[in-house]
Amino acid sequence: MLAVKITVGALLIFMIFNLFKAMIVMLKGESEEPMSKYIGRRVLASAAIVILLLLAIATGIITPNPRPY
Template structure:
């Protein structure tokens, strides 16, 4: 259950950074670089993938055996 909550929180954080970068892009004359938020988004997605791989390897979560 903890893994699912952590992944969900990281997904919300990733979407927040996406919208923050969008607002900077739309303003155009901001002092903050947009790449800061895009980089956070990429780092968050990499962390999600690592957490999922570790959780599957340790048996905390199990993948669906058959999709149909």
């Protein structure tokens, strides 16, 4: 369970890092690397988080909160 939390936390930090890198590229204007590279990495990281959480719930590593009703 701790490994899942650490992995999700690392992926979230990776997403924020790529968001700021894309912002820097956008503000500079002309750059060697396209902004879509960093945005694509961010989308890939968010997809990995969703898949990781779904697999962890399906295997029983983590349990979701019970229904509120």
